Amino acid sequence: MSLPSSFRRVRSVIILQEKAQDREKLLLKFLKIMKHLRKLNNFNSYLAVLSALDSAPLRRLDWQKNTTESLEELSSLIDSSSSFRVYRAALAEVEPPCIPYLGLILQDLTFVHLGNPDNVTTSQGSKVNFCKRWQQFNILDTLRSYQQVAYSLQPDSDIISFFNDFNDHLAEEALWELSLRIRPRNTPRANQR
DSSP, X not given: OOHHHHHHHHHHHHHTOSSHHHHHHHHHHHXXXXXXXXXXXXXXXHHHHXXXXXXXXXXXXXXXXXXXXXXXXXXXXXXXXXXXXXXXXXXXXXXXXXXXXXXHHHHHHHHHHHHSOSEEEETTEXXXXXXXXXXXXXXXXXXXXXXXXXXXXXXXXXXXXXXXXXXXXXXXXXXXXXXXXXXOTTOOOXXXX
């Protein structure tokens, strides 16, 4: 499942529900899915679902207090402050198999690439910056280590068909339109129950 497709699918499925309690029920179901993704060490899909649930068209709607608190608790794992400190600590403790958040790996590689010269000048002339190459190797070797152990999961055709049918996701404008129809602008937020 690609990150953008799953992101749009999760948002669409929730916001298309007519009744508030049906939207709430689906949001709670996706929070439960996130907990399972965490147990599977699938941080990339975890972040995809979290990004959908924390997107503006859904975030602006009224949710029960315990639902909002659960979402905030699950969001704390992928908090971007302090260079994703909480996530990095959790990732350091996992046993493979693991699917790390690939965006952060690319960010780390970019940081090393842009922040360090390819060559260093020494008294003997220009030399390859092996420190930079070692940092890049360590990032990629960590990723490789997560791939050494395969998941032992049995395919479930219902789940596969649900996640493979991405044709019914809504465009960003349509999501906003529905969100505004559910809770018009300047409408005071309902007291969270």
